[in-house]
Amino acid sequence: MNRIKYSAYLDKIQKPEKAALLIKNHHVIGVSGFTKAGDSKTVLPKVAERALHEELKITVLSGASLGYNTDADLAKNGALYKRMPFQADPTLRKSINNHEVLYVDQHLGQTADMLQHIDTFKIDVAIIEALAITKEGYIIPTTSVGNSPVFAEKADKIIIEINRTFPESLIGIHDVKFLKKQPYREVISILQSDTRIGEPYIKIDPQKVAAIVFTEVPDCPAVISAPDEKTTAISNHILQFLEKEVEEGRLTESLLPLQAGIGKTANAILSGFTNSKFKDLTMYSEVLQDSTFELFDSGKLLFASASSITITEECSKRVFDNFKKYKDKLILRPQNISNSAEVISRLGVIGINTAIEFDIYGNVNSTHIGGTKMMNGIGGSGDFARNGYLSIFACPSMSKQGCISHIVPMVSHTDHTEHDVDILVTDQGLADIRGLAPVERAKLIIQNCVHPDYKEQLLEYFEEAYKLGGHTPHILEKTFSWHSHLKTYGTMRK
Amino acid sequence: MNRIKYSAYLDKIQKPEKAALLIKNHHVIGVSGFTKAGDSKTVLPKVAERALHEELKITVLSGASLGYNTDADLAKNGALYKRMPFQADPTLRKSINNHEVLYVDQHLGQTADMLQHIDTFKIDVAIIEALAITKEGYIIPTTSVGNSPVFAEKADKIIIEINRTFPESLIGIHDVKFLKKQPYREVISILQSDTRIGEPYIKIDPQKVAAIVFTEVPDCPAVISAPDEKTTAISNHILQFLEKEVEEGRLTESLLPLQAGIGKTANAILSGFTNSKFKDLTMYSEVLQDSTFELFDSGKLLFASASSITITEECSKRVFDNFKKYKDKLILRPQNISNSAEVISRLGVIGINTAIEFDIYGNVNSTHIGGTKMMNGIGGSGDFARNGYLSIFACPSMSKQGCISHIVPMVSHTDHTEHDVDILVTDQGLADIRGLAPVERAKLIIQNCVHPDYKEQLLEYFEEAYKLGGHTPHILEKTFSWHSHLKTYGTMRK
Ligand SMILES: CC(C)(COP(=O)(O)OP(=O)(O)OC[C@H]1O[C@@H](n2cnc3c(N)ncnc32)[C@H](O)[C@@H]1OP(=O)(O)O)[C@@H](O)C(=O)NCCC(=O)NCCS
Ligand SMILES: CC(C)(COP(=O)(O)OP(=O)(O)OC[C@H]1O[C@@H](n2cnc3c(N)ncnc32)[C@H](O)[C@@H]1OP(=O)(O)O)[C@@H](O)C(=O)NCCC(=O)NCCS
Numbered sequence: 001m002n003r004i005k006y007s008a009y010l011d012k013i014q015k016p017e018k019a020a021l022l023i024k025n026h027h028v029i030g031v032s033g034f035t036k037a038g039d040s041k042t043v044l045p046k047v048a049e050r051a052l053h054e055e056l057k058i059t060v061l062s063g064a065s066l067g068y069n070t071d072a073d074l075a076k077n078g079a080l081y082k083r084m085p086f087q088a089d090p091t092l093r094k095s096i097n098n099h100e101v102l103y104v105d106q107h108l109g110q111t112a113d114m115l116q117h118i119d120t121f122k123i124d125v126a127i128i129e130a131l132a133i134t135k136e137g138y139i140i141p142t143t144s145v146g147n148s149p150v151f152a153e154k155a156d157k158i159i160i161e162i163n164r165t166f167p168e169s170l171i172g173i174h175d176v177k178f179l180k181k182q183p184y185r186e187v188i189s190i191l192q193s194d195t196r197i198g199e200p201y202i203k204i205d206p207q208k209v210a211a212i213v214f215t216e217v218p219d220c221p222a223v224i225s226a227p228d229e230k231t232t233a234i235s236n237h238i239l240q241f242l243e244k245e246v247e248e249g250r251l252t253e254s255l256l257p258l259q260a261g262i263g264k265t266a267n268a269i270l271s272g273f274t275n276s277k278f279k280d281l282t283m284y285s286e287v288l289q290d291s292t293f294e295l296f297d298s299g300k301l302l303f304a305s306a307s308s309i310t311i312t313e314e315c316s317k318r319v320f321d322n323f324k325k326y327k328d329k330l331i332l333r334p335q336n337i338s339n340s341a342e343v344i345s346r347l348g349v350i351g352i353n354t355a356i357e358f359d360i361y362g363n364v365n366s367t368h369i370g371g372t373k374m375m376n377g378i379g380g381s382g383d384f385a386r387n388g389y390l391s392i393f394a395c396p397s398m399s400k401q402g403c404i405s406h407i408v409p410m411v412s413h414t415d416h417t418e419h420d421v422d423i424l425v426t427d428q429g430l431a432d433i434r435g436l437a438p439v440e441r442a443k444l445i446i447q448n449c450v451h452p453d454y455k456e457q458l459l460e461y462f463e464e465a466y467k468l469g470g471h472t473p474h475i476l477e478k479t480f481s482w483h484s485h486l487k488t489y490g491t492m493r494k
Numbered sequence: 495m496n497r498i499k500y501s502a503y504l505d506k507i508q509k510p511e512k513a514a515l516l517i518k519n520h521h522v523i524g525v526s527g528f529t530k531a532g533d534s535k536t537v538l539p540k541v542a543e544r545a546l547h548e549e550l551k552i553t554v555l556s557g558a559s560l561g562y563n564t565d566a567d568l569a570k571n572g573a574l575y576k577r578m579p580f581q582a583d584p585t586l587r588k589s590i591n592n593h594e595v596l597y598v599d600q601h602l603g604q605t606a607d608m609l610q611h612i613d614t615f616k617i618d619v620a621i622i623e624a625l626a627i628t629k630e631g632y633i634i635p636t637t638s639v640g641n642s643p644v645f646a647e648k649a650d651k652i653i654i655e656i657n658r659t660f661p662e663s664l665i666g667i668h669d670v671k672f673l674k675k676q677p678y679r680e681v682i683s684i685l686q687s688d689t690r691i692g693e694p695y696i697k698i699d700p701q702k703v704a705a706i707v708f709t710e711v712p713d714c715p716a717v718i719s720a721p722d723e724k725t726t727a728i729s730n731h732i733l734q735f736l737e738k739e740v741e742e743g744r745l746t747e748s749l750l751p752l753q754a755g756i757g758k759t760a761n762a763i764l765s766g767f768t769n770s771k772f773k774d775l776t777m778y779s780e781v782l783q784d785s786t787f788e789l790f791d792s793g794k795l796l797f798a799s800a801s802s803i804t805i806t807e808e809c810s811k812r813v814f815d816n817f818k819k820y821k822d823k824l825i826l827r828p829q830n831i832s833n834s835a836e837v838i839s840r841l842g843v844i845g846i847n848t849a850i851e852f853d854i855y856g857n858v859n860s861t862h863i864g865g866t867k868m869m870n871g872i873g874g875s876g877d878f879a880r881n882g883y884l885s886i887f888a889c890p891s892m893s894k895q896g897c898i899s900h901i902v903p904m905v906s907h908t909d910h911t912e913h914d915v916d917i918l919v920t921d922q923g924l925a926d927i928r929g930l931a932p933v934e935r936a937k938l939i940i941q942n943c944v945h946p947d948y949k950e951q952l953l954e955y956f957e958e959a960y961k962l963g964g965h966t967p968h969i970l971e972k973t974f975s976w977h978s979h980l981k982t983y984g985t986m987r988k
Contacts, residue, residue: 082931096965102931103965107913117842117883118744120929182750182842182883187681250612256676341881342836348676363908371973372964378913386880387835389611389676413966414857414908419601419872435614437576437596470866471590471597472907476977479865480970487970 003130003162004212006137012212019159019211020046026081027058027124030115030151033070034063034308034335035088035262035287038144040127040161041217045069051079061121063146063307063335064108064287064379065089067220075101085111088262088376097373105367105374108286108307109339109383112150116181125210126155128202130162131170137206138199141174142166143219144308145334149178149202157210165218169323174200175331190343193257193282193305194331221313224290227268230396233427234265235272238352238392241423241430243277253277254302257284259344259384260291261353262310262376265394267291269352274298284349286338286380288330290315296326305331307338339383351384355395355416357406358424360442360462361472362433364393364416370483371412378415385420397426397451403491405454407445409461410479424449438472457494497624497656498706500631506706513653513705514540520575521552521618524609524645527564528557528802528829529582529756529781532638534621534655535711539563545573555615557640557801557829558602558781558873559583561714569595579605582756582870591867599861599868602780602801603833603877606644610675619704620649622696624656625664631700632693635668636660637713638802639828643672643696651704659712663817668694669825684837687751687776687799688825715807718784721762724890727921728759729766732846732886735917735924737771747771748796751778753838753878754785755847756804756870759888761785763846768792778843780832780874782824784809790820799825801832833877845878849889849910851900852918854936854956855966856927858887858910864977865906872909879914891920891945897985899948901939903955904973918943932966951988 004010020043023029029047033039039062048070050056058074059081065071065088074080075092078100083092085106095101106114115121128148131140141148142163152158177198179185189197227235245251255278260266270291273281275298283292283304290311295301309332311319319326337343344351356375358364366381367374385391393416395406406426418438424431429448433441442462450458465473482492498504514537517523523541527533533556542564544550552568553575559565559582568574569586572594577586579600589595600608609615622642624633635642636657646652671692673679683691721729739745749772754760764785767775769792777786777798784805789795803826805813813820831837838845850869852858860875861868879885887910889900900920912932918925923942927935936956944952959967976986 084929097963099933099960099963102934104929104931105913105965113883114928118928119742182840183686185840185842187683187685187840189681191681192677248613341839345835346676346679346681348679368964368966370964371970372959372962372966372968374965382911382913389607412968412970414911415913417876417908417911419599419876419909434608434612435578435598437598439593440596465866466593468866469591469593470862470864471599471868472862472866474866474906476865476906476974476981479974483970 003132003164005135006133006206008206009133009137009209009212012209014211014213016042016046016213019043019213020050022125022157022159022210023047023058025056028061028121029058030061030123030126030147030155032063032128032141032144032146032148033066034144034146035065035310036067036220036222037308037310038129038142038219039066039070040129041069041163042213042215043127043159043161045073048073048077048079051077057081059121061147063144086377086379093374103374105377107378107382108335108380109341112147112334112336115150115154123151123155125157125159126151127159127161128152130160131166132168134201138201138203140171140201142170145174145176145332146307147335149176149334152202152204153178155208158204158208159211160209161213161215163215165216167320167323169327172200173327173330173332175333176202177337178203179336188337188340188342193284194303196331221316222289222310224267224312225264227271230427231265231268234394234425235269237425237430238269239272239276254280256348256350256389257282259283259285259349259351261381262287262379263354265354266352269394270295273300284347286335293319296329303329305333305338307333307335339380341383341387344384344387348389349384350390351388352392352394353381353385355393357408357411358393359408359411360445360458361438362418362421362424362441363411363414364421365411365413366415368413370487371480382416385416390422391420392423392425393421394425397428397449398453402453404486405451405492407450407458408482410474412480412483439466497626497658499629500627500700502700503627503631503703503706506703508705508707510536510707511540513537513707514544516651516653516704517541517552517619519550522555522615523552524555524617524620524641524649526557526622526635526638526640526642527560528638528640529559529804530561530714530716531802531804532623532636532713533560533564534623535563535657536707536709537621537653537655539567542567542571542573545571551575553615555641557638580871580873587868597868599871601872601876602829602874603835606641606828606830609644609648617645617649619651619653620645621653621655622646624654625660626662628695632695632697634665634695636664639668639670639826640801641829643670643828646696646698647672649702652698652702653705654703655707655709657709659710661814661817663821666694667821667824667826669827670696671831673830682831682834682836687778688797690825715810716783716804718761718806719758721765724921725759725762728888728919729763731919731924732763733766733770748774750842750844750883751776753777753779753843753845755875756781756873757848759848760846763888764789767794778841780829787813790823797823799827799832801827801829833874835877835881838878838881842883843878844884845882846886846888847875847879849887851902851905852887853902853905854939854952855932856912856915856918856935857905857908858915859905859907860909862907864981865974876910879910884916885914886917886919887915888919891922891943892947896947898980899945899986901944901952902976904968906974906977933960
């Protein structure tokens with residue numbers, strides 16, 4: 001099979017190690033890849049290797065997180081100066097928290113606009129994974145679109161990695177539109193998840209293509225723990241809540257387009273819809289996980305729009321070997337469109353994301369452990385929570401043998417403010433805080449979401465704070481005493 | 495002059511005290527009015543009066559803040575059970591902080607959608623100020639549109655207050671479109687500040703009109719302190735920054751549509767544009783203050799779109815006596831359109847808002863004094879900061895004779911997260927934190943924005959925290975020690 005339909009590229013074909021030499025010390029690199037899907041599998045790892053032997057510090061911009069051989073190896077070998085807008089890798093995370101790598105944790109929907117408007121990041125080289133090349137020399141992406149269109153547009157040079165492990169049946173699932181810079185920005189005329197507004201390829205300037213390499217390495221598979229007692233309980237609470245919304249006429253049986261975050265909790269929640277009463281569901285999301293394909297198979301889901309497909313090895317086999325079955329039900333878009341404020345607000349997306357902790361007034365921390373250590377990043381959770389119709393945040397009520405309560409007096413870092421959160425849910429239950437004042441929220445959250453082991457302790461804090469007065473009662477000297485206690489004594493229990 | 499062109503309303507004309515009787519204990523009232531402009535001037539004050547003698551607790555929803563005779567009197571007389579989505583009144587503020595009134599502090603762009611989707615607030619009566627009534631019985635609003643369209647749509651009964659102090663030349667400046675509920679939400683096809691998409695009146699069901707009253711009371715005038723040394727310095731830093739953006743080709747001389755928040759700082763900043771190099775400016779904002787008319791008079795401003803006109807007594811005379819001069823340069827829209835995520839992101843609005851305090855990592859508190867006491871509310875600042883092209887936050891570096899530093903280790907309440915803030919500015923200088931990691935931001939903010947009196951103290955905190963490691967270094971035990979010190983010793987100086 002011939003994946004390059006543009007003959008002028010044929011003499012650009014190179015070995016990955018040679019192409020990797022295009023990347024120089026201090027370069028800013030824009031690389032394809034979104035939650036591991038569709039990232040650079042040979043060139044960037046070769047760059048990481050080089051950093052073992054030479055002075056090489058680069059800035060890496062991506063769609064979202066990259067695979068193990070990229071984010072982890074780049075970090076381990078000291079090749080990263082700066083990284084943005086998202087990561088989810090244990091090795092890189094460590095380097096970030098040790099101040100070895102600068103990390104810019106950004107809303108995934110906003111990176112492309114920032115690159116169009118400011119030149120802080122002049123992109124030297126874009127590395128983009130491709131399924132194939134069209135006869136005009138344009139790129140057909142693989143399992144993600146991410147920020148590749150803007151990287152290709154802004155870069156001085158482009159390296160294309162043609163990945164032959166993905167079937168050609170993926171051709172056609174992408175919908176790419178390059179948005180003009182303000183004040184010329186056009187309407188993003190998506191009226192439903194399945195609206196197409198662009199082309200199935202990334203238009204690039206063929207003159208900029210400096211190297212083409214081939215790879216046979218599949219995407220780093222997602223590893224997701226199966227739903228357990230807690231995540232199943234969370235999922236059930238959400239389903240019950242949504243069923244009530246339907247019963248009371250606020251939503252229809254097909255709800256509104258769903259978005260689900262990353263991780264085991266979000267995946268378990270979405271899986272729960274398989275055995276629900278809802279039907280003809282749609283998704284307008286950023287990452288499609290295993291649960292999306294379960295929902296297709298169960299006939300519950302009509303259509304899914306996202307920026308990437310990130311699935312486990314097992315699911316991958318099933319999906320890519322039978323891709324015809326799913327092809328007409330999917331669109332992959334650039335992430336400034338999958339996560340666009342305009343489209344999310346118009347469609348009224350129901351955003352379901354995961355928290356590290358939340359507080360009694362409804363503020364959510366999705367990124368920092370103990371207020372200081374970066375976990376992954378905000379990802380697209382803010383794009384959906386801020387502009388969607390309903391913003392749901394979930395996490396376990398308690399973990400680490402009861403040493404951690406995920407509901408605290410005040411979150412140690414705020415990613416989603418009280419103004420942007422509608423529904424909070426744990427294995428214990430759900431709190432619908434829409435239209436409630438802070439003190440009303442506190443009572444409901446403590447009652448419905450907190451583990452019994454921590455209820456009294458939290459109520460005590462609230463009542464003491466309440467006596468001091470104020471719209472949002474707090475005892476400033478004690479707000480983080482739970483986190484301090486955990487650090488000192490290994491538990492939040494007092 | 496006959497302001498009622500729909501004769502069926504003539505027998506609905508009543509005295510305000512009679513109309514006020516339509517409002518009963520436990521009612522939810524939706525009232526026109528946005529930052530004091532266009533609120534109910536006779537009926538709601540009569541309701542407040544009644545509360546002195548009878549059991550009367552109501553929930554009041556508005557566009558934004560109301561005038562003195564409404565918000566203050568309702569609060570003083572104990573007539574308020576709940577208030578949303580914004581207020582800016584000293585008496586009401588006190589009641590909120592004493593837990594006498596429940597307050598829901600909400601993004602101004604989101605109330606209408608919430609009301610369309612959930613029935614937590616079933617609206618019993620809408621009270622809407624009108625300039626006139628069309629021959630179909632529709633309402634032509636006065637100096638604000640706010641949430642009046644959704645209140646009129648959702649209410650069981652409507653009371654119209656015809657205010658004859660506003661000249662009829664205001665007819666035509668409104669542009670009202672009622673947005674359909676998701677999944678039927680249409681494109682909001684505004685491509686420039688001056689695009690019209692609706693009608694110059696609020697379409698209502700005439701059957702619902704229960705009373706019509708007349709009033710001759712003007713809007714409660716804005717009281718704004720003149721620019722002083724500090725606010726002028728802030729304004730100059732912003733102008734210099736924007737000039738550099740133009741020089742370096744990132745913006746043109748007409749910039750992008752401007753939004754400016756409320757208060758003396760925001761007003762002073764906007765005034766600063768009068769003597770700037772920019773030209774053909776436009777505004778896509780929510781409130782037009784005195785500075786907007788200064789800019790029109792100086793020929794700098796081509797067009798302004800907002801949801802209300804809130805000006806001082808002096809300015810009011812000048813503007814309303816010569817309204818023809820401004821008429822073609824203004825549009826007033828419903829606040830879910832003036833503050834729409836879709837339009838703000840498409841136009842690339844430059845949002846300039848004021849902070850109570852911000853921290854070394856770029857998080858902003860716009861609402862809570864000392865983390866607990868409500869000042870005004872988030873207003874529309876989040877609608878613009880989150881979705882615009884550039885999000886600027888300003889405040890003095892220091893105040894109360896140097897006892898308060900407005901830059902602190904950690905904000906005591908977060909309204910705008912690090913992810914949503916681009917530019918921070920005080921009288922000392924400006925920090926452009928776009929694309930910077932937290933530790934980079936901290937250095938720049940301390941260097942550029944902090945008052946010399948507090949620089950060392952803040953640097954000390956940062957350096958001690960830095961040693962503990964973490965992406966966002968903090969000493970959890972000391973984050974709010976500055977606020978505690980202020981409470982105990984009357985100063986943040988240690
Ligand atoms: C919040 C988030 C980390 C939760 O992920 P998850 O897989 O559902 O949840 P887990 O319970 O397995 O938590 C992940 C880890 O964080 C740790 N953690 C979670 N909450 C914690 C807390 N309050 N204190 C300390 N550690 C905590 C867990 O112990 C676990 O660590 P481990 O892997 O060492 O055991 C994840 O959803 C996320 O990164 N969200 C932000 C980004 C986002 O929402 N993106 C949307 C789409 S891109
Ligand atoms: C933040 C905000 C209160 C500043 O208003 P301003 O008029 O520019 O600023 P001022 O410096 O006069 O501050 C107002 C008051 O807050 C007090 N204040 C401000 N910062 C404070 C701090 N860090 N600690 C204690 N008090 C503080 C001031 O002392 C002043 O109180 P006073 O009136 O009793 O003297 C105002 O902009 C606001 O409410 N913003 C949020 C809403 C918004 O942005 N809306 C956008 C459009 S609706």
